[in-house]
Amino acid sequence: MTTKLRNLGVAVAMATALAAGAVSAETVKVGVIATSSGPFARWGEQFQQAIQVYQKIHGDTVNGTKIEIVYRDDGGPDPARVKQLAEGLILRDRVKFLAGFVFTPNALAVADLVTESKTPTVIFNAATAVVVRKSPYFVRTSHTIPQVAKPIAEWAYANGIKRVVTAVSDYAPGFDAEQTFARQFKAAGGEVLDSIRIPLSATDFSPFFERIGQMKPDALFIFGPGGPPTVGMINTWASRLKPAGIKLLCTAETQEIDLPKIGPAALGVVSAFHYTETVDNPLNKALWKNLTEMFGPKTTPDLASVGAYDGMELIYRAVEKFGPNVTGDQAISLWKGIAFDSPRGPFAIDPVTRDMVENIYLRKVEERDGKLVNVNFQTFPMVKDPWKEWNPE
Amino acid sequence: MIARAGNWAMRAAPWLAAIAVNWIAPDYMSLAASVLTMGLFALSLDLALGHAGIVTLGHGAFYGVGAYAAGIFAIHVWADPLAGLAAATLVAGLVGAVTGALILDTSGLTLMMLTLAIASMIAEFANSARDLTGGDDGLTGIRPSPVLGLFRFDLWGHTAYLYTLAVVFVWTMIAWRILGSPFGHSLDGVRQNAARMRAIGAPVRMRLIAAYALSAAMAGTAGALGAQATKTVSLASLGVLTSGTVLMVAVLGGMRRRWGAYLGALVYVVGQNFAAEIDPFRWMLVIGLMMIAVVMFFENGLAGLVDLLDRRARPSTGGGK
Known part of the structure; x- marks a missing residue:
């Protein structure tokens, strides 16, 4: 009798937990604008593969919030197209974060837009020094020349x-x-x-x-x-x-x-x-191992992979701390001065410039x-x- | 009388529909604005290539010159968008007149190569004049002031859209008026038989230069609209790809057709946008197949397809317009 009661109790508790889980399972969308067609298509592919590895290692939910990635192709340096894509992602798809950006003009094209919409934006590449100054909602995970x-x-x-x-x-x-x-x-x-x-x-x-x-x-x-x-x-x-x-x-x-x-x-x-494929640390080994397991033995991590991988880390941390309704200002305040271990080695975001600080x-x-x-x-x-x-x- | 009113209604309908888009699809303003800009650009090419028969592979140069002129004007001279538009149109038209005077003695393949060469030279100049153009990083910092001092360019892009629509409307009316004039008909004559036009005393070279400059000015306006809407200009706007895209749009819509340029722009830009949203890694295939289908099966592009449907619907009314 008591065991039956206990079983019932456990079942009820589990059902409640499941129901609660279902209710709180909200989705945060991340819009990734990158080049996935034309002569620079490799960038988009490397981004996507690194993001998939990140989600395989860390799961696609963080604190009960599902992270959904929406990919968009800019086809190369094309600010007009990128601006359109970004508008679509922010206004129609209601993404909470923007990310990607292979080319400098493409990142600059969304600066005013993300400032106005307060969308935290993680630049995975775009290596011209001035870029992050153009919007207070920009951070970067690559390098500058x-x-x-x-x-x-x-x-x-x-x-x-x-x-x-x-x-x-x-x-x-x-x-x-x-x-x-x-x-x-x-x-x-x-x-x-x-x-x-x-x-x-x-x-x-x-x-x-x-x-x-x-x-x-x-x-x-x-x-x-x-x-x-x-x-x-x-x-x-x-x-x-x-x-x-x-x-x-x-x-x-x-x-x-x-x-x-x-x-x-x-x-x-x-x-x-800032990144060497043979860097000896467990995160880099895991990145390389997963990449080759998931996408074939010829896959090699490169600067695009670590840019996307660490960019995902930033986004996951923001959602982990502030939940599915994270605002742009919350995310940026968390990211300023943040430091963590990356496949490239130690990685930090400068609290003043919002640009990456890293080993060279x-x-x-x-x-x-x-x-x-x-x-x-x-x-x-x-x-x-x-x-x-x-x-x- | 009724037929006449119906005719007017038919002509006004696309414009009214374009105005209505502002309320029907408020989330797609910048996409809609790009359709209009691309349409105007394709119309400019139709004027030069479709009507005057100037075989050009460098029309992107004028689009880019207009975009850079509008951007540089806004940064260094005056942020008023209409003044910027006027400046860009003037500069692009001037570049068109000067380069036209240099190359329009030639025709065919030679002319095509020369247009390509001039476009490459302009692109290389923009790349090296980094202080002026930002070089490969693109030109940024364009902040157009409110239109007429009243309407701010908003995040949602309503102002940019209606502003673009107004400019495009004015230019299209001018273009149609010109094409319907004796000058416009003489361009068709030059295309069909330049020797005979010369024989009847038409100043063929001057006509071609005028058409080329006009087309360049129009392309420059389109470039300026693009620059003001996106607030950036990149080297790609001057590139061969821009020239190729506009040619594709013009052919897709149908050359020498009243609505051809806009029809082509609508299908190309919207199709590209949705194909890329559905599959960002393979969408180019869809665009390529669409292009092949239209070129193979419809001689006059999409406008030709519309004619075909129209004739099917009303088999009794034969002949052209």
């Missing part, structure tokens, strides 16, 4: 490189890289012999690199947009300048995705970046198990974006 270009200049001068030529692709991020490198390198006492800008459409780099060879610098600093221009630059360096003992310095150029295309030419190239790693390309990878050899701990110090508001 000065943030990675400054440490490599510092390292170069401290390691016997005194004379450098810079060669960058002729577009805004290239100018940022060129200016940051030159500023830091000259301040340290080094000499920049020449600053060359190469058209984005160039496919033959030998005339430029021939000229660089004649100047006989200790090293060459390059910045390109990734993909074919980068592959071309590194290969031309390897055939023309490497034999003359001219070292190559760069930032994102040796990223995982391009390494197989560059081939053995990349061996020994030194770069500075100096890496060298090596061969491991027949595969080219970046391997860290020095760490600049918790680097802030220097651009904001150089350009106060």
Whole structure:
């Protein structure tokens, strides 16, 4: 009798709990605007895969609130389309958070909109320094170009490189890289012999690199947009300048995705970046393991993956603390100064600038198990974006 | 008399419907505004390519010039949207007149390559003049003041939509008026047989330059509307893709058809939007299939399809309009 009663009691309790659970199971929508078609489609794919890994590890509910992701494709740098997509997500789909944004103009296009609608917005990439200043509801989980270009200049001068030529692709991020490198390198006492800008459409780099060879610098600093221009630059360096003992310095150029295309030419190239696929920490191992299990053995985490992964962490934390009715101001106040462990290493959001603070790693390309990878050899701990110090508001 | 009133009603109906959209679909204002802007842009191409027969692959340049002109004007000179619109229209028209004078002696493939080359040069200039245009980061900080000092550009985009609609209406009326004029008919003549037009004493080159400049000015207005609505301008607005998209829209809607440009814009922009919402990873396939279907089966684009249905409904009334 008593057991029966107890069983009944348990059943009632369970039913109540279930009912309560059903009532409180609310949904928070997150709108992710990224590039999932055209030549930059890989970004959208990497974002999506990292988000799926995050939701597999952490579940798709947090404190009883379901997190639903709504994906939108911007097709590339297209501010007009992005603004439309963002309006649709905020006004019609009623998303609580916006996220994604591969290209700077796309992130800038929604600045006024998210300010007016108070939508907390997590930028997974868009690496131009100024971006987060454009709306108080922006935070960022990637890097800025000065943030990675400054440490490599510092390292170069401290390691016997005194004379450098810079060669960058002729577009805004290239100018940022060129200016940051030159500023830091000259301040340290080094000499920049020449600053060359190469058209984005160039496919033959030998005339430029021939000229660089004649100047006989200790090293060459390059910045390109990734993909074919980068592959071309590194290969031309390897055939023309490497034999003359001219070292190559760069930032994102040796990223995982391009390494197989560059081939053995990349061996020994030194770069500075905020994420290295071989970083040794349990979160990174879990990210890599899940990615390859879910999407095939060739999948490799990269800067897009960690940007999305940590962006999800920010969103989950905001919902965990404030529930399904979290407001923009609550989320932003929580994120300012937040710090947690990420697959990239320690990660924090600066309480003043709302930009990421993170380790910048100096890496060298090596061969491991027949595969080219970046391997860290020095760490600049918790680097802030220097651009904001150089350009106060 | 009744037929005449009916005719007027038919002509006014699309405009009334466009006004009604403001209340019918209040959540889709910026999408609706892009339909109108794209329609105006396609109409400008129809003027140059459809009527005057100027084979151009660089029309995006004028859209982009208009967008940058409106943006730079708003930032450095005056934030009034109508003044910005006028400035952008003027600048784009001027660029059209100058480049037209340089290249309109040629025709066919040569002309096509020259339009492409000029568009690339303008795009490269915008990329390198970073202080003025923001380069690859895009031009930002455009804050248009209220329209006529009264109507603020709101978050929901109602003001932007009605403002766009008014501008598009005025330009469309001008374009239709011009196309119905002797000048407009002479453009059709030049397209069909330039040698014969010359033989009867028509100043063919001047006509072409005028049509090109007018078309460029109209494209510039469309660019300016886009810049004011999104408050940013990117290098992509000057790109080959922009020129390609507008060509696609014009062909989709039907060249030399009264409503062709707007019909094409409506189907393309709305279709693109919903296909991308349903499947953001494979939506391009839908757009591609739609394009192939229209080009293969309907000679005059969607406007041709409407004719076809119209004729089926009223088999007795043969002939054209």
